[in-house]
Amino acid sequence: MINPTPPADAKLTSAVKPREAKVTPRRRKSPIGARHEDKLTAILRTAAQLFAANGYESTSLDMIAEQLGMHKATLYHYVDNKQSILYQCLVKSFGNLDDVMKRMEDRSIPVLHRLRIFVQSLAAAQNNDFGRCLVLVGSRPLDMAPDSKIREFQRRLDVTVRNLVTEGIADGTIRPCHPPMVCAWLFGALNWVPRWYKVTGNCSIQDVADSFMDMLTNGIATPHR
Amino acid sequence: MINPTPPADAKLTSAVKPREAKVTPRRRKSPIGARHEDKLTAILRTAAQLFAANGYESTSLDMIAEQLGMHKATLYHYVDNKQSILYQCLVKSFGNLDDVMKRMEDRSIPVLHRLRIFVQSLAAAQNNDFGRCLVLVGSRPLDMAPDSKIREFQRRLDVTVRNLVTEGIADGTIRPCHPPMVCAWLFGALNWVPRWYKVTGNCSIQDVADSFMDMLTNGIATPHR
Numbered sequence: 371m372i373n374p375t376p377p378a379d380a381k382l383t384s385a386v387k388p389r390e391a392k393v394t395p396r397r398r399k400s401p402i403g404a405r406h407e408d409k410l411t412a413i414l415r416t417a418a419q420l421f422a423a424n425g426y427e428s429t430s431l432d433m434i435a436e437q438l439g440m441h442k443a444t445l446y447h448y449v450d451n452k453q454s455i456l457y458q459c460l461v462k463s464f465g466n467l468d469d470v471m472k473r474m475e476d477r478s479i480p481v482l483h484r485l486r487i488f489v490q491s492l493a494a495a496q497n498n499d500f501g502r503c504l505v506l507v508g509s510r511p512l513d514m515a516p517d518s519k520i521r522e523f524q525r526r527l528d529v530t531v532r533n534l535v536t537e538g539i540a541d542g543t544i545r546p547c548h549p550p551m552v553c554a555w556l557f558g559a560l561n562w563v564p565r566w567y568k569v570t571g572n573c574s575i576q577d578v579a580d581s582f583m584d585m586l587t588n589g590i591a592t593p594h595r
Numbered sequence: 596m597i598n599p600t601p602p603a604d605a606k607l608t609s610a611v612k613p614r615e616a617k618v619t620p621r622r623r624k625s626p627i628g629a630r631h632e633d634k635l636t637a638i639l640r641t642a643a644q645l646f647a648a649n650g651y652e653s654t655s656l657d658m659i660a661e662q663l664g665m666h667k668a669t670l671y672h673y674v675d676n677k678q679s680i681l682y683q684c685l686v687k688s689f690g691n692l693d694d695v696m697k698r699m700e701d702r703s704i705p706v707l708h709r710l711r712i713f714v715q716s717l718a719a720a721q722n723n724d725f726g727r728c729l730v731l732v733g734s735r736p737l738d739m740a741p742d743s744k745i746r747e748f749q750r751r752l753d754v755t756v757r758n759l760v761t762e763g764i765a766d767g768t769i770r771p772c773h774p775p776m777v778c779a780w781l782f783g784a785l786n787w788v789p790r791w792y793k794v795t796g797n798c799s800i801q802d803v804a805d806s807f808m809d810m811l812t813n814g815i816a817t818p819h820r
Contacts, residue, residue: 427652482816535815538815542817543816543817544815544816544817545813545815545816545817547806547809547810547815548806551803551806551807551810552810552815554784554787554788554791554803555784555806555807555810556784557787558783558784558785558786558787558788559779559780559781559783559784559787560783561783561787562779562782562783562784562786562787563779563783566779578776578779581772581773581776581780582776582780584772585772585776585777585780585811585814586810586814586815587814587815587816588770588814588816589810589811589812589813589814590760590763590769590770590772590777590811590812591707591768591769591770591812591813592767592768592769592770593818
């Protein structure tokens with residue numbers, strides 16, 4: 371594995387400490403259901419940060435409770451066990467990508483423009499707390515539990531890009547090429563970003579996504595004149 | 596993490612079984628030192644296959660010995676412990692890449708042609724038994740042991756590509772771009788290949804490398820005329 375030296379002055383994520391690890395109490399009054407939901411999200415976010423930073427196996431419920439400044443008994447009021455926490459983190463990592471995939475069907479937008487929106491959205495989703503957890507931990511620890519929802523979601527992301535590339539080849543905006551190979555190239559590069567990208571660096575995730583999309587679209591070679 | 600559906604009919608590597616797991620005895624007579632070296636390589640190869648297939652933590656010395664049809668006591672005649680096996684596997688993964696990096700300094704070969712040779716060589720190295728072990732397991736389990744040799748090697752691969760891109764920008768064959776971003780894009784895509792590529796599929800690693808290099812060079816968009 372080669373971890374590229376991060377672009378700009380972004381540092382390797384191996385040294386990443388969880389961000390916003392302590393829960394900031396919400397000030398506004400909210401009904402009990404909403405407060406429960408807020409607390410659950412805070413728990414999941416802290417767990418996702420710890421899973422991504424230390425690995426799933428090396429993160430215990432005690433560590434999650436301690437990071438939240440919460441008794442472990444209170445934690446059990448919100449979650450069943452560590453596997454269920456990971457599962458919920460992975461589901462949360464989908465973010466708004468279902469809506470984004472829906473937008474990809476809008477043929478009034480040029481196909482390469484749609485592909486850029488997809489790349490930007492996926493890069494953003496993969497590099498927030500829940501997305502990093504999905505990329506760095508994955509659903510492997512869930513092998514004993516139903517993880518078909520996650521696999522099915524990932525399959526749809528893959529199919530979405532294949533369909534866009536196939537459409538682009540058909541309408542002449544994309545060169546004849548092998549759509550699965552484009553997927554392999556694009557998802558590989560994007561999946562690797564959470565391993566080197568650091569949010570405090572000089573380049574935003576939007577910069578990374580745009581730069582990747584420029585390379586994917588036009589390549590790096592100076593065109594022959 | 597999105598594992599792209601493999602191009603052609605290659606299957607996902609999660610189901611990969613170690614290839615050539617049993618050691619085939621060599622027929623020729625050889626001096627004792629050479630026989631020891633052959634046996635050590637066979638042990639390392641089997642260990643690399645098991646590490647890549649099951650993960651480092653889940654692979655025991657017992658499993659390695661059993662896979663080789665060897666007593667564990669005999670195994671200790673060749674290796675000290677599991678960490679030392681992994682370390683030697685990772686060093687073996689360098690293959691001929693030192694020579695390849697040396698070739699990259701030959702300015703009589705056009706820079707994009709050299710970059711293609713580099714991509715082909717790295718893809719080949721990363722997808723043999725030892726390379727897969729490096730990409731899928733990495734040097735993280737060696738955190739307590741000296742792994743600076745591996746990190747230094749990876750840094751040199753990164754610097755090699757940066758230098759090629761910088762040279763290509765200077766001589767006008769590569770568009771003005773940010774070399775570290777090209778490294779992030781290229782290494783990310785290549786590092787992901789061992790996660791989906793299966794040697795029994797329809798496309799060779801050479802096909803994958805050439806396809807990636809074509810996309811990196813020319814992009815997927817049809818050029819404006």
